Amino acid sequence: MTIGKNTQLLLEVKDLRAVLPTRRGMVKAVDNVSFRLHPGKTLGIVGESGCGKSMLARTIMGLLPARSIVPSESTVNFKGQNLVSMKKARLRQIIGREIAMIFQDPMTSLNPVMKIGKQISEVIRYHLKVSRRTAHKRTVALLDLVGIPMAKQRANQYPHQLSGGLRQRVAIAIALACEPKLLIADEPTTALDVTVQAAILDLLASLQEEQQMAMILITHDLGVVAGRTDETAVMYAGKIVEHAATNELFNDMRMPYTHALMAAIPRLANPPHTRLKTINGQPPNMVELPPGCRFASRCWKAQPLCLENEPALKRINGRRHRLACWYPLNSRKSA
Amino acid sequence: MLVSIEQQEKRLKNGKLLTVNDLTVEFRIGRRRKMEAVTGVSLDIGIGETLGLVGESGCGKSTIARSIVGLQKPTTGEILFAGQDLSQCTNQQMKKIRPQIQMIFQDSVASLNPGRKIGKTIEEPLRVLGLANRRERERRANELMQAVSLDPEQMYSRYPYEFSGGQCQRVSLARALILNPRLLICDEPVSALDVSVQAQILNLLETIKQQFHLTMLFISHDLAVVKNISDRVAVMYLGNICEIASAEDLYRSPRHPYSALLLESIPEPDPERKQQKRDAINGEMPSPVEPPPGCRFHTRCPNVQNVCREFEPKLVGFDNEGKVACHFPL
Numbered sequence: 001m002t003i004g005k006n007t008q009l010l011l012e013v014k015d016l017r018a019v020l021p022t023r024r025g026m027v028k029a030v031d032n033v034s035f036r037l038h039p040g041k042t043l044g045i046v047g048e049s050g051c052g053k054s055m056l057a058r059t060i061m062g063l064l065p066a067r068s069i070v071p072s073e074s075t076v077n078f079k080g081q082n083l084v085s086m087k088k089a090r091l092r093q094i095i096g097r098e099i100a101m102i103f104q105d106p107m108t109s110l111n112p113v114m115k116i117g118k119q120i121s122e123v124i125r126y127h128l129k130v131s132r133r134t135a136h137k138r139t140v141a142l143l144d145l146v147g148i149p150m151a152k153q154r155a156n157q158y159p160h161q162l163s164g165g166l167r168q169r170v171a172i173a174i175a176l177a178c179e180p181k182l183l184i185a186d187e188p189t190t191a192l193d194v195t196v197q198a199a200i201l202d203l204l205a206s207l208q209e210e211q212q213m214a215m216i217l218i219t220h221d222l223g224v225v226a227g228r229t230d231e232t233a234v235m236y237a238g239k240i241v242e243h244a245a246t247n248e249l250f251n252d253m254r255m256p257y258t259h260a261l262m263a264a265i266p267r268l269a270n271p272p273h274t275r276l277k278t279i280n281g282q283p284p285n286m287v288e289l290p291p292g293c294r295f296a297s298r299c300w301k302a303q304p305l306c307l308e309n310e311p312a313l314k315r316i317n318g319r320r321h322r323l324a325c326w327y328p329l330n331s332r333k334s335a
Numbered sequence: 336m337l338v339s340i341e342q343q344e345k346r347l348k349n350g351k352l353l354t355v356n357d358l359t360v361e362f363r364i365g366r367r368r369k370m371e372a373v374t375g376v377s378l379d380i381g382i383g384e385t386l387g388l389v390g391e392s393g394c395g396k397s398t399i400a401r402s403i404v405g406l407q408k409p410t411t412g413e414i415l416f417a418g419q420d421l422s423q424c425t426n427q428q429m430k431k432i433r434p435q436i437q438m439i440f441q442d443s444v445a446s447l448n449p450g451r452k453i454g455k456t457i458e459e460p461l462r463v464l465g466l467a468n469r470r471e472r473e474r475r476a477n478e479l480m481q482a483v484s485l486d487p488e489q490m491y492s493r494y495p496y497e498f499s500g501g502q503c504q505r506v507s508l509a510r511a512l513i514l515n516p517r518l519l520i521c522d523e524p525v526s527a528l529d530v531s532v533q534a535q536i537l538n539l540l541e542t543i544k545q546q547f548h549l550t551m552l553f554i555s556h557d558l559a560v561v562k563n564i565s566d567r568v569a570v571m572y573l574g575n576i577c578e579i580a581s582a583e584d585l586y587r588s589p590r591h592p593y594s595a596l597l598l599e600s601i602p603e604p605d606p607e608r609k610q611q612k613r614d615a616i617n618g619e620m621p622s623p624v625e626p627p628p629g630c631r632f633h634t635r636c637p638n639v640q641n642v643c644r645e646f647e648p649k650l651v652g653f654d655n656e657g658k659v660a661c662h663f664p665l
Contacts, residue, residue: 048529164392165619193391193556196619198600220529223602247606264534265604266563272582273541274563276534282499 010214011037011060011182012077016084018059019069025287029055031238034313039181042208042215044229044246046222048261050283052238053218057184060216061101062091078182097127100175104187106167110159116170117143117155123177142173147203165196172203179211186218201228222262226250234258237284237294240313244321254316254328257295293326301327351415352518352550353403354379358412360398370624372398374574375412377650380518385544385551387565387582389558389597391620395574396554400520403552404438405429416518434464437511441523443503447495454480454491457509464514479509482546483539501532505539512547519544520552525560537564558601562586567656570594573623573631576650580657590653590664593632630662638663 018030029052037043047053058064060076062083076083078099083091103109111119120142121135130138136155143151146169159167168188175183185204189197205228208215217229225232225246232250233243234257242255253259263277281298284290290297296306306326313324317331360373373395380386388396401407403414405421414421416432424432440446447456457479458472467475477487483505495503504524511519521540525533541564544551555561561568562582569579570593578591589595620635621627627634633643642662650660 048531163619193620194558194600195391195596197602201602221602222530222604226602226604226606228602250604250606261530262604264530266534266537266557266559268559268562268586268598268601268603270563272562272565275541276538276563278534278538279531 008039009036009077010039010079012075013060014075014077016056016059016074016076017071018055018064018074019071020055020065021067022287027286028238028289029286030059032313033235033238033240035233035240035243037182037214037216039214040208040212041231042217042229044225044232045216045218045235046220046225046232046261047235048220048283050286051235053220053235054186056235057101057186057216057218061095061099061184062086062088063101093127096123096180097178098180099182099184100178100180101184101186102168102171102175102188104190106164106171106191107159109171110167112159115156115158116162120155120170120174120177123174127178138177139173142177143170145207146170146173146176147199148173164192165200168192168196168200169203172200172207176207176211180213182214182216183208184216184218187220188217189224190219190221197224222265234261237286237289239294239324240322241295241324242322243313244319248319248321252321252331254321254323254331255325256299256301256329259329260298293324301329303327350381351379352382352384352417353552354415355399355403356413356415358399358402358414359410360395360402360407361410364624368624371410371574371626372623373402374626376571376574376576378569378576378579380550380552382550383548384567385553385565387561387568388552388554388571389556389561389568390571391556393573393620393623394571395623396571397522400438400522400552400554403518404436404520405433430464434460434514435517436520437514437516437518438520438522439504439507439511439524441526443500443507443524443527444495444498446507447503449495452492452494453498453506454487456495457506457513460510460514466514475513476509479513482512482543483509485509499532500528501536504528504536508539508543512543515547517548517550518552519549520554522554523556524553526555526557533560540564558586558597570597573620573626575631575660576658577632577661578657578659579650580659581655584655584657588665590657590659591632591661592636592638592665595665596635630660638665 014034016030016033020027020029033056035043045053045056059070070084072085074084117139120139124130124135124138139155140151143154148154148166148169189200192200201224217225219225229246232246233240236257242258253262260279264279266276279298284294292307292309293311296302311324311326313322316323355376355378358373358376359371361369361371364370376399390396398407402409416436454476458476461467461472461475480487480490485502485505525536528536553561553564565582567579568582568585569576570591572593578585578594585594589598629645630643630648633639636643640663648660648662650658652658
């Protein structure tokens with residue numbers, strides 16, 4: 001997992017902010033998020049609902065709701081081009097072709113009145129400007145690639161004729177149609193059953209390996225991230241609060257929120273009727289954020305400093321482990 | 336009224352609060368076609384026990400729950416509550432039994448009336464049954480709001496839209512408990528919640544269970560959640576029960592290949608487990624409209640033999656009350 005200095009960066013997100021207008025006021029859905037992604041690597045983004053993980057993906061893709069504001073200091077650098085300041089027409093050449101996205105609910109992301117084959121070939125024809133026949137051939141090959149049996153016949157079916165797992169496979173086929181360099185998967189398996197979830201995650205992993213594609217995997221489930229990502233970032237109230245290589249994060253979590261989130265998960269290893277650890281209180285109101293650390297009101301280690309000043313996301317011990325906390329938990333590694 | 340039921344329970348020889356015998360539920364689809372959502376399911380729940388029911392979507396878990404509370408009429412089979420066959424009961428008898436079986440649902444926000452103050456929602460069962468006057472109802476509602484950790488002073492006059500999903504689930508729970516039920520059915524009560532809230536609700540359910548001496552049927556697709564709360568677990572597949580065992584036994588050594596498959600598929604938050612290569616999963620659950628002949632799992636089973644394609648295995652006991660429906664159990 002060591003990355004040589006001369007490996008080219010694929011994506012560099014720097015000081016990314018997104019402010020959304022809502023009825024209750026302006027919401028800083030994404031606040032000062034920075035990270036880098038190398039080709040072929042996977043970044044997991046974990047957080048509870050409302051923490052801004054989906055908005056982060058949408059900001060990168062330029063898919064924010066109307067009248068949202070992304071300040072001009074924010075940069076999303078994809079292969080040397082800044083997506084934030086880019087013209088819409090130019091962006092459309094990149095989105096769908098070099099950066100693709102899959103969503104949680106395949107039923108709503110597919111067109112219910114269009115045959116699935118058509119939905120895939122539409123993307124191919126738009127971006128690659130090939131003939132109908134070539135596009136159709138590629139469509140069938142893609143359906144085959146994502147593990148849909150009887151691909152030729154399936155191409156003539158409508159989304160409602162497919163099961164949830166197959167629909168998600170179609171959505172993946174659309175995303176992969178132009179061999180993107182970056183795939184953003186926003187809760188790709190949340191609506192699916194566990195056995196199907198495992199199959200879809202396996203499929204994504206093998207496709208990623210084959211095509212040397214980078215991936216951002218957004219999920220609320222720490223279990224999905226473990227074992228399937230190179231790095232993991234934990235988000236809370238619009239910010240990244242901890243970010244490290246996945247193994248490092250799970251073995252040595254330092255931010256109290258990450259720790260609490262992990263402790264709240266029912267584990268198979270525990271005997272029945274084990275009391276779960278809970279996090280007191282609720283996430284802060286995103287319209288009126290507290291001045292200090294956003295987790296402070298729920299944190300058992302909070303001190304007066306935490307309520308007043310917001311900790312910055314900093315590297316610790318010179319390692320690739322970033323943390324936003326004034327009083328991090330003791331490292332399990334240091335003696 | 337409640338006393339007599341408790342006495343009746345003591346007289347029950349086997350100590351089972353609920354017994355479901357050979358339950359089949361059919362739905363009509365189209366003019367002539369029918370599908371069986373639940374086929375010949377038998378299970379029982381002892382007094383004070385929590386039975387977990389797991390399976391993938393469409394396997395019939397919710398249909399069983401709905402049949403028990405009477406939201407769905409069984410096609411054949413019997414449901415015995417405290418020894419009484421519910422289908423044989425008169426309306427008068429049902430009026431006494433229904434309050435004792437209560438249910439909470441997955442979508443807690445949708446199961447509350449958006450135009451009604453939550454205090455009123457909680458006390459409604461008492462009003463409908465005419466069991467208490469207004470002041471008594473308010474007192475009981477306050478009591479139950481405290482039991483589920485909602486502050487009655489602040490929350491009584493609020494509306495559901497002001498509440499989070501977890502709080503709405505607490506309200507549903509208070510409403511279910513106000514009639515002092517014996518059996519609480521939880522249909523995916525935490526599936527729509529975030530992990531931190533999920534943990535709060537699961538802990539609350541355990542506390543409430545002790546406090547109110549409840550027996551529970553807990554339905555979920557999440558095996559880790561089910562293990563955490565259940566004494567015994569039943570695994571369902573395509574309308575059948577394929578395995579019932581104590582929670583410990585089932586998770587330590589599953590006997591049915593489908594239980595094993597489910598267990599392997601759980602994403603555990605532990606990166607060390609990465610290397611473990613799982614067997615290729617053969618396809619997806621077939622449509623319940625045309626279930627495969629023989630063992631219903633044979634289309635996906637890694638150990639399938641010719642017998643499995645022709646004959647349906649029966650649910651047979653192996654040890655410690657564990658039962659499995661498989662020709663070649665693991």
